[in-house]
Amino acid sequence: MLDVSVIRKDFPILDRQVHGKPLVYFDNAATSQTPKQVVSAISDYYFGYNSNIHRGVHRLSQEATDAYEQARIKMQHHFNAAHAHEIILTSGTTHSINLVAHGFGALLKKGDEIIVSALEHHSNIVPWQMLCERTGAQLKVIPMMENGSLDLEAYGQLLNENTQLVFCNHVSNALGTVNPIEKIIDMAHGVNAVVLIDGAQAAPHIQADVQALDVDFYTVSAHKMCGPTGVGLLYGKESWLRKLPPYQGGGEMIAEVSFEKTTYADLPHKFEAGTPNIAGGIAFGAALDYMHTIGFKAIAEYEQELLDYATEQLSAIDGLRIYGTQHPKTAVISFNLEGVHPYDVGTILDQLGIAVRTGHHCAQPIMDFYQIPGTVRASFSFYNTKAEIDALVDGVKRAKMMLQ
Known part of the structure; x- marks a missing residue:
């Protein structure tokens, strides 16, 4: 207790x-409060070892890199991802969803179908509408019922061989409904569709096991679960993360650069262009530690x-x-x-x-x-x-x- x-x-x-x-x-549900332990993790970084990560051989850079990557491992363990490199650090759920939507822009074609639920936050609707505009794919909607649940019978009728992607929140931010994502994922995989679950509202209350769920992508924002704003994660199965093209170009996400050709870094850095929110990532790990102590x-x-x-x-x-x-x-x-x-x-x-x-x-x-x-x-x-x-x-x- x-x-x-x-x-x-x-x-x-x-x-x-x-x-x-x-x-x-x-x-x-909009933003949780932040405990002293998480604020201390931020101040400890800035007062003790503020430095850029991955690039430096000096002591401060090594300490910052170790703390940042240790936080990634905490996230891997919390969500039971198979590999730490399946955890992509982002600015939050909206960033994560747009990353996936951008990647599938190269994989979809006219006549393909994608499905969202009627319970979605705008951040899990608008990127897919934009994706449909770019690719010619068609957006279909799982209808909701009066009690705030989804009509799974209608969902089953929407699924077909043209369904490529399914998007659903784990928990409705407006109503608190916990969606039966295990069944939603299983039904989608029955027609070989890829599933992204928006876990932003679930994460403060439910510890999702991404391997047990067999979900392809799962997104979370730290500020919903005692962490800072401006940081979150995208879990993706390694196979899909390797198929998707990078979302942004710049430093950190490259292996070799010449004016003739650029090759990309391996996971997770392929999707983490530029200097990240280092303090935020470290503090996200501290927030997970805090919630686990409770x-x-x-x-x-x-x-x-x-x-x-x-x-x-x-x-x-x-x-x-x-x-x-x-x-x-x-x-x-x-x-x-x-x-x-x-x-x-x-x-x-x-x-x-x-x-x-x-x-x-x-x-x-x-x-x-x-x-x-x-x-x-x-x-x-x-x-x-x-x-x-x-x-x-x-x-x-x-x-x-x-x-x-």
Whole structure:
């Protein structure tokens, strides 16, 4: 069992006030808070061994290289990749998806089909639309159902011999729905399609095993799981990473350069042009270390307890509707008050020191499905408490009294 009172001491920001009220941070699905241990990893790099990596023979460069590559190994072990070179360090999930989309631009042709789900974040929709425009491939969509789940029967009917790629999030950022990616991957492989899973929202709650899933690509952003912004990873099966062309050209991703011909570096450097976010990569490794000291099983159990409690309390408010009721789901509740714009609710909650996200959450097709402008989204983490949920419920009741 985790001790929340002890854990909260690792997050000094949780002690601050907003508008004279104690901060209640329920915007974790957008960006989680960062513990002192991860911030220390960043400052230790800049104060102790700040240097470029891979290129220098001097001591600082060697220390920085070792720390950066050790972080990559931590990521490999966390996600159970077969090889460290299957972990590509990127600026985040959006970068990772665009890297794959760029690579498949050379492999697709007119008449090919790719499939996305109706639950996707814009970053797992727009790059594939752009890919279709470049290649003539056709984009098809797995429809969603009223409870926030995907229609797998319709998905099976979309799959055919022309299907080349399938893209789906592990967890919906807008609804918290945990998609049955094992089945989605297996069905896609049945027609020899390649699968990319957007794991950005799952990673803080679920430790994915990429070999057990047999997934071709899996993406993650560090800032969702106690790490810094501006860094993430792309896992790719070695066979596919070798087939895809480089995403960017420059230093680090080359083996030999002449004005007549350039040859590319081996994995993972083939996809890591230029000086990377060195401190960010090292801190990502520190974030994984931190979360493992707490334990992903303990995190999942506690967050489920928070989710169940918040669902019960919010559901008791007349005129409040929760969107996304499919189980399992992660600790996210998207809701609206009848006749009230979500922005207005969010504004009142902010005045009470409660941070929630309002709007379409970069998932506009979901909002169009429900015919709403957006939702209020409260997303919980292992450092949140039931007392904070009580404050949220009281705040929503106050907003209801003022706005309805």
